[in-house]
Amino acid sequence: MSQNQLNRQSSISEEDLARLSKEAEQEATPSSLRIVWNEFKADRPALFALVIMVIFILFVMIASLFINQGQAMATNIMDSYDKPFTQFFLGTDQGGRSIAKQLILGSRNSIGIAIGLTIISSTFGICYGLIAGYFGGIVDNVMMRIYDFMLMLPITLFIIVLVTIIPNYNVVTLTLILSSFYWMGTSRLIRARTLSESKKDYVAASKTSGTSTFKIIFREIMPNISSLIIVDTMLSFAENIGVETGLSYLGFGLPTNTPSLGTMIANANDPSSITEYWWTWLLAAVEIIILTLSISYIGQVIRRATDASQRLGDD
Amino acid sequence: MWKTVLRRVLIMIPEIIILSILVFLLAKAMPGDPFTGSIGPHTSAAQIHHLKEAAGLYNPWYEQYWNWVVHLFHGNLGTSFQYQEPVTRIIGNRAINTLWLAVFAMVLTYAIGIPMGLYAGRNQNKIGDTIIRVYTFVTMSIPFFVILVLGLWIFGYVLGWFPTTGSVSATANSGMATTLSRLQHIVLPGLLAALFGTVNIVQYLRSEVIDAKGSDYVRTARSKGVPTGDVFRHHILRNSLLPIAAFAGYSITGLLGGSLYTEMVFSYPGMGLLFLNSISYRDYTVITALVLLYGILNLFGTLLSDIILSAVDPRVRIQ
Numbered sequence: 001m002s003q004n005q006l007n008r009q010s011s012i013s014e015e016d017l018a019r020l021s022k023e024a025e026q027e028a029t030p031s032s033l034r035i036v037w038n039e040f041k042a043d044r045p046a047l048f049a050l051v052i053m054v055i056f057i058l059f060v061m062i063a064s065l066f067i068n069q070g071q072a073m074a075t076n077i078m079d080s081y082d083k084p085f086t087q088f089f090l091g092t093d094q095g096g097r098s099i100a101k102q103l104i105l106g107s108r109n110s111i112g113i114a115i116g117l118t119i120i121s122s123t124f125g126i127c128y129g130l131i132a133g134y135f136g137g138i139v140d141n142v143m144m145r146i147y148d149f150m151l152m153l154p155i156t157l158f159i160i161v162l163v164t165i166i167p168n169y170n171v172v173t174l175t176l177i178l179s180s181f182y183w184m185g186t187s188r189l190i191r192a193r194t195l196s197e198s199k200k201d202y203v204a205a206s207k208t209s210g211t212s213t214f215k216i217i218f219r220e221i222m223p224n225i226s227s228l229i230i231v232d233t234m235l236s237f238a239e240n241i242g243v244e245t246g247l248s249y250l251g252f253g254l255p256t257n258t259p260s261l262g263t264m265i266a267n268a269n270d271p272s273s274i275t276e277y278w279w280t281w282l283l284a285a286v287e288i289i290i291l292t293l294s295i296s297y298i299g300q301v302i303r304r305a306t307d308a309s310q311r312l313g314d315d
Numbered sequence: 316m317w318k319t320v321l322r323r324v325l326i327m328i329p330e331i332i333i334l335s336i337l338v339f340l341l342a343k344a345m346p347g348d349p350f351t352g353s354i355g356p357h358t359s360a361a362q363i364h365h366l367k368e369a370a371g372l373y374n375p376w377y378e379q380y381w382n383w384v385v386h387l388f389h390g391n392l393g394t395s396f397q398y399q400e401p402v403t404r405i406i407g408n409r410a411i412n413t414l415w416l417a418v419f420a421m422v423l424t425y426a427i428g429i430p431m432g433l434y435a436g437r438n439q440n441k442i443g444d445t446i447i448r449v450y451t452f453v454t455m456s457i458p459f460f461v462i463l464v465l466g467l468w469i470f471g472y473v474l475g476w477f478p479t480t481g482s483v484s485a486t487a488n489s490g491m492a493t494t495l496s497r498l499q500h501i502v503l504p505g506l507l508a509a510l511f512g513t514v515n516i517v518q519y520l521r522s523e524v525i526d527a528k529g530s531d532y533v534r535t536a537r538s539k540g541v542p543t544g545d546v547f548r549h550h551i552l553r554n555s556l557l558p559i560a561a562f563a564g565y566s567i568t569g570l571l572g573g574s575l576y577t578e579m580v581f582s583y584p585g586m587g588l589l590f591l592n593s594i595s596y597r598d599y600t601v602i603t604a605l606v607l608l609y610g611i612l613n614l615f616g617t618l619l620s621d622i623i624l625s626a627v628d629p630r631v632r633i634q
Contacts, residue, residue, distance in 0.1 A: 145326075148330075148617075149330055149333065149334075151568075152330070152568065152610065152613040152614050152616075152617050153337075153610060153613070154571065154572065154606060154609035154610050154613060155572065156572050156575055157575070157590060157605065157609055158341075158606065160590075160594060161345075161594070161606060162341075164345075164594055164597075165341070165344050165345050165346070238456055241458070242457075242459070242460075242461075245458060245460075245461075246458055246459070246460045249460050249576075249579075250575065250576070250579060251591075251595075252594075265460070265461065265464055268467075268468065269579075269580075271472075271479065271480075274464075274467070274468055274472055275468070275472045275473070281464070282468075285465060288457075288458060288461050289457050289461060292457055292458060293453065293456050293457065295456075296455070297452075297456075300452065
């Protein structure tokens with residue numbers, strides 16, 4: 001029997017079918033994307049933060065394509081410490097380098113590293129948490145011992161030492177070194193959720209019907225905790241911006257001739273620049289504050305959207 | 316209870332061993348050797364070779380590691396190349412400064428965090444709670460070093476309320492004046508560290524109080540006719556405050572990690588600044604000793620927290 005015959009035999013008319021499916025659609029729980037969008041619509045500041053964030057990141061990424069990094073970082077003593085709005089839009093630093101160009105390039109580098117760091121460390125942390133939480137028992141015990149050990153390492157000191165002794169040191173190695181020390185927060189969260197998730201009936205049913213372990217973990221449990229993963233990734237992104245800029249501020253982040261928001265703030269280490277030449281560092285500091293605040297605010301809104309009891313968007 | 320403590324201490328032993336091996340391997344990976352400082356331009360290659368052989372630098376790494384550990388237990392961490400002084404003495408001088416700052420910051424963190432968390436929990440969803448939630452959100456999101464730099468600029472330079480560098484002013488010579496000057500130097504960094512380190516305490520206490528408000532024992536107390544204030548003081552407060560005490564150990568980790576930034580921004584001569592200086596001078600004996608010391612302090616911090624936690628909350632005791 002073909003589909004057509006089936007339809008003809010049913011007693012429901014075309015219009016009724018259309019009306020009924022429309023009603024069903026209205027009553028069904030909205031998709032998670034729609035929930036998140038409703039949440040943003042209900043919270044005006046969040047929408048504002050989202051728009052600002054997207055426009056800013058797009059602007060930085062596109063504008064940096066038109067700036068030659070070597071040229072922008074070239075020293076020109078004649079223009080040393082120009083005030084903003086004179087010859088240069090946002091003034092220059094000691095070496096006569098335009099602050100505006102450094103801000104754009106620095107933001108691109110800092111955001112880029114934060115994104116790379118978030119992707120690598122979150123992927124590792126998620127896998128670690130899923131495996132520890134799913135298998136439990138001895139596997140979990142051993143993995144949690146390693147986790148505990150990593151947690152008490154003096155992370156910043158280790159990273160600085162590694163950065164100084166690594167032979168060919170560049171952006172990629174920096175991201176890898178950072179990633180190997182910043183997965184713990186994610187893995188603990190994911191493990192706790194996986195632990196409770198793997199006790200549920202659908203996992204047991206899947207196990208009895210012979211689904212492979214790999215498929216249960218990554219195709220069945222992982223989608224079910226995806227909201228937690230999204231929220232955590234967003235929040236660790238905001239945190240990771242602080243990680244790279246902080247290290248660059250101390251002088252152990254990006255290599256010296258690569259601009260970073262952290263290196264710009266390090267201009268404030270000089271007692272005369274901090275007051276007299278405030279534009280060399282204050283703009284970068286304000287930018288980091290706005291950036292991290294809006295990203296974590298967006299993260300908070302998504303978290304609220306995933307937790308039905310806290311939603312503002314439902315009415 | 317004592318069984319738990321014993322087990323927890325036993326777990327710590329392999330952790331210390333692994334930590335020391337890691338630190339030793341890091342030290343081995345650094346260029347240079349313990350004689351870097353004492354070799355002059357007239358030392359011949361044969362002499363260096365002889366020195367290295369005598370010090371056992373050609374032995375397999377596990378033998379070298381064992382030697383290093385033995386020296387460690389004799390309190391011999393080597394000589395600093397930059398200062399030409401025993402490492403233990405250099406670190407000892409700086410450790411006091413870091414300790415002052417850490418203790419001050421910790422006391423302030425609790426003094427600010429506990430009332431805030433209790434207030435927010437008691438007045439859930441009222442205006443005060445909303446303000447505190449915004450405050451914790453802001454302090455949690457902004458990177459710590461940015462706040463330190465901004466704080467130094469505003470309160471140190473623009474308003475000129477606090478000294479901007481060092482740990483004690485050069486003019487203070489008598490005992491009382493030195494102490495006051497010390498205090499003056501740690502107020503700003505300590506206050507900033509406390510204001511931006513309360514998030515955990517506030518959030519934990521707030522949710523703890525909210526949970527307690529709906530619990531059976533509070534309902535019983537209320538139905539007996541105990542006044543609201545007394546319920547908070549005698550029932551809720553006691554139950555939620557004890558675990559907070561256990562955070563003290565964990566916050567050592569945070570304060571030590573943050574000390575790098577605090578001491579860099581305020582040019583405060585503590586262990587963090589010593590570490591950063593040693594890195595730029597490639598003073599490897601000091602670096603190794605500091606990494607090991609920070610690791611061991613973190614370890615003891617966590618141990619302390621775990622012991623307090625198991626003392627006040629029987630549920631977390633290891634079976």
